[in-house]
Amino acid sequence: MQDKAPSTFIFDIEDFATQDGPGIRTVIFFKGCSLRCRWCSNPESQKNFPEILHSESLCKKCGTCIEVCPYEAVTFNENKALSFNRDFCLICKDKPCVTACNNDAIRIAGKKLDVDELFDKVNVNSQYFSNSGGGITLSGGEPLLHPDFVRAFINKCTQFGLSVGLETCGYFKWDQVKDFIENFDFIFFDIKCLDEKLSKKYTGQSNRIILQNLEKLATAVDTSKIIISVALIPGITATEKNLSSLILLCKEMNISSVRLLPYHTLGKGKYAELGREYLMDDGVKITDGEVREIQKCLESNSITCIIEGL
């Protein structure tokens, strides 16, 4: 008997993505990530299991969800606002609170899909991929935290001639992915802080494993497939020191492409929806001029730059 196809939690699938690799792409967002970057615009991607998001602005405070919750995980707090106790919430299969809410104020991020189901969902766009030189981009979260799933998925895509690219934070176990990682058509490899202390402070983890993985990757695959992705966070990653280290790193690894992602706060609202605090300071901003300066600096070091963002 055939093994059951592996499955995992996916929290979003986006079609007609134009900033996540060449051509028209569908981006698959995996759940689970080992980093906790403060500026993360997809906080619902971080935990490895489904989570409840509750929108204060859509909520009419009718309390229907309180009535239907079997675990008393939802209550009114002293300010008459709804409070979700996520320790008690068991993410019921039939999602009674989501179904009961008439205002679309509650949603669950994370749906379990097996490889075949996921493939069918994205394969409908194969003509758009082939006409545009596009394909699928795995993102997240950290797709490589699900090596068995990704291995099976990429195999299936290869069978049908679909291009698959990867966006990775670099924090994964090399041994689990080394057998298939060369099958990606391109890899956006995130580099945040090259200083280990700063890395710990702002991403929650040392950058040691990330840099080791990059080194292994640069020897295992053609380095033209690797594009270093840098979220430009003023005062944190977009500093002269960090960028000089980045240039050195690119030279060492023989990597010549960098993707710049200027800081934005678009994901801020989702922290509140998850009952979490947004830790970035208000007023952190990066201007077009600063981004252009950085681009110029990198290009003068023979590094090709792509800028994505609004």
Add this chain to the structure above:
Amino acid sequence: MSSCSHYDTRETKGAPSTENVKIMRNRYLSEPMKVDVEYMQLYTKAHKTSDGLNSFERRAHCHAYALENLTPVIREGELFSGNKTRFVRGAIPYANYATNYILRTLNKEEQETQAKFTEIGTGGGIEKSQKIASEGKHEVFGKKFLVSHEEKVILKEIAEYWSGKCMQDVADRFWKNTFDKAEYIEKGWKAGLYTAPHDPAPEGRYVLDFETALAEGFDNIIKKTKRLIKQTEVTDYESAEKVYFWKAGHRTLEATIKWAHNYSEEALRLAKTEKNDKRKNELLKIAEMCKYVPAKSPRNFHEAMQAFWLIYLAGHIEGAHLGYSPGRFDRYMYPFYIRDIENGTTTNAKVLELLEALRVKMTEIEYMASFSWEGLGSGNLYQNMILGGLDENGHRADNELSQLVLQSAINCQTTQPTLSIWYDDSLSNKFLLKAIECVKTGVGFPAFFNLKIYIQHELQKSKLPLSLIRKYAAMGGCTEPTMEGMSYGVVQAGFINHAKVLELALNGGLDPQTELTFEKSEIPQNYDELVKSYKFHLRNSIKNWQRYWNYVMAAHRDTCNLIYSSMLVRDCLDRGKSLDDKGAVVNGSPTTLSSGMVNVVNSLASVKKLVRDDKKLSMDELRKALAENWERKEDLHKEAMDAPKWGNNDDYADAIYEELFDSYCGYVSEQLNYLGEPYDPSMLAISTHAPFGKVCGATPDGRYAGETLADGVTSPFYGTDKNGPLAVLHSAGKIDHTKIRGGLHNMKFLPSTLKGIQGSKKLISLIKTYFDTLGFQLQFNVVDSAMLKDAQENPDQYRDLIVRVAGFSAFFVELGKSIQNEIINRTEQNL
């Protein structure tokens, strides 16, 4: 149709390339809209003194007399001349078509019932009109036009004269007394099943045969006409009508030449006193050109532009047109262009200046109609210039001139003409990239049309040879294809409100809002009965509507037949028959337009799910919930909202669309038009989705009473497409677009989604792939900061706007205000 009231530009930002165009465009932007009675006053004078003439001759004489005596106006900066009225933004009150709305407006009486649920814009020129009126010399006519006190008196006289004689009155006397479904039609207007009668501007939707007119010159056409008259002996009614038609046609062509000569003389007069040498030479050139064309074939590109404009404008003056279009301009003007370029007598810069000037000239034309039609059409004239496509041998037809036309639209941003592209895979990359560059200015065009689909449609409908269809496929009106220079003007009855048809179906023929009963039917108790009942009412509403319009067209032939235009549409001249006598090659063009199908599809999907499959409630309970506008039925409302919806690539809903679409096309084609040809189905919405929504109660799809219907033809209802833009296209690709003439699919993007040349290429791939799956039309709104601010104010109209940044995606209207502001700021900076 694209509205482009926003002139802020995005990735591409252009400016008029010369001082002349700048002067013209600025003048247009600073002028109010005015009623000009001159043409109608002259027309009426001629009508009063031409009793006893044959109806063709009388119609021709009135138009010709008026045209010959119009004041020629040449304005600063103009490099070729010809104006529809004496005012920069003037409109002719065509009382010969319909006079009731003019009289009602003058008497400040209540407009037709429909005015109550139609809104017109209030910005721009409209605001200006009201301001100027407050200064005292003018008053406001209707909502947006100014009329001087003296002209108002004249207008009243004219309007009173035409009372009882205009097309609308002649038609009303006819159908109201003889048509057995007359009462149904009038109820239909009261209930908002139909749009208001379209008599004030019933025609357009066709393209003149510019190719022949330019190549021959009017002198040769007149020669031919005279020869035909001589060769034809009158022996019977038919031969007599032929000769009358030729005589009438001859009169209009002569008058057009005379009108051109008036411009020539005016230019000479102005040149005499002109101090600036450069301007003096320009005026002398105009004088020379208007003496030569349109009588003779133009000798160079500049002259061809002058000739085109006069030929086009004379037709525009003759009829109360909407959708009257210049067609395949880049094809028939190309020989003049390339000859000058090759012999070095002109440059692309000079050509560009003329093309930019043409944009201003076409935008200056205004039309006035009854209040509700102005609201429905958003005051747009729908002059559609279509580029690209194929030649008769199937090779790509885009050329250097096509690119210059696109560049002129980038440089000189005006609302008219709207640009379209006949898409074929073979079009050059350079041309397509230029088209996307134009899209990125945010003007909302060019729109892309799948030529392959129209060819299949026309091969089935008119059975014309393939080579002919390739060469002359054009666009007449906002999204309706037509065969250039050989088609009867699509005179449309107006729109059918699908959501109202559904209300009738649900309630056994009774409209719950007005309590009017249409055709009685069984009150449906289950899904299948509802579908059956819907089809019954749909068929009736279409049939009655089309039959009614044939009565109006009979009156049209007697009162407002287009004589000048007939002379320039193949094969009217050769056959000796006017457009209204089936003189054109293609006569099956009239369309029945409809709006609101998506809400019906979603409603049926909802009934199928809740009543049939899940058995949550009975039809009576559903009717009750709808009557109470979902009040105290929040749970049920949510279930209705959660039922499958069109636009998610879900066959549960999409299959219903396919079925209803096929029925609709079948019912439309069952009926014959006034010329005895099957009506050709079309679907578009222009601005009907708002007023049509307003008159309908709650619908089973979860829509509340009065809420706007889904926009366009295949666009999902606001916020119900949850699976992304490609899923919507997969749904839209399921219907057989070859069955209809026209269709519309609007997509909105933030500039960042389409950034750079890579972004342009991605958009081209999107168009190609959608068209590979047999989609018909795509148009794009690249939003700018002004639109985003509008979205903050009116989130319902922007539910589909996705914010996509690498690795992040959200609906704009769902983001917090501060984040929205950040996006607005970023869009202004546009990295």
